[in-house]
Amino acid sequence: MTAPIEVVLGVVVLLILAPVVAAVVYRLVFIRHNSTSVLTRQTGEDAWTYGAVRYTDADVAFYRLFSIRFTPDVRLDRRTLVLGRRRHPTGSELDVVEAGEMIVPFSGRDRRDQLVEGDICLGPSALTGLMAWVEACSTDQIRPRRRRR
Structure with a gap:
């Protein structure tokens, strides 16, 4: 006895959609609740991405708000993070940025030791x-990261 094709397709769709929905809910509820809301843009990109940042002792993690990953989209080592001069938004940035927010260029190295550069837009308190x-x-106080084998 075989199951009707509708039941099989329904189970397949459910198995695909369940993790996607879980990841989106995780980002919208848990990540957003325990983080700072920001706009980010990597060098070479025109569009700003709404997301969140979380800080740990050793790194900063950037999460895009609408993503299906459970892990951060970008994680930068604290020892390599360099912030540029803050500036007020100009031109088309004024359409996206809220009043009082500033734009700060940043650069740093991710876990694969690749250089990541871009801009982050935050409010005054953030x-x-x-x-x-x-x-x-100081960088002496940061525990060295364990190397993956």
């Missing part, structure tokens, strides 16, 4: 938090 996090700890 910018103060980011600057304090970057300056708060």
Whole structure:
């Protein structure tokens, strides 16, 4: 006895959709709740991406808000993170950025030791938090990362 094709297709669609929905809900609920909301744009991209950042002792993790990954989209090592001069938005950036927010260029190395550059847009209190996090700890205090085998 075989199952009707509709039942088989329904099960297949459910098995594909369940992890996707779980990942989106995870980002919308858990990541957004325990993080700072930001706009980011990597060098070479025109569009800003709405997302969130989370800070740990050793790195900063960037999450795109609407993504199906459970892990961060970009994770930068704290020791390599360099922030540029903050600036006010100009031109078409004014269409996306809210009043009072500043744009700060950044660069750093990810876990594969590749250079990641871009811009981050944050409000005044979030910018103060980011600057304090970057300056708060000397690199000697950061525990070295374990190498993956």
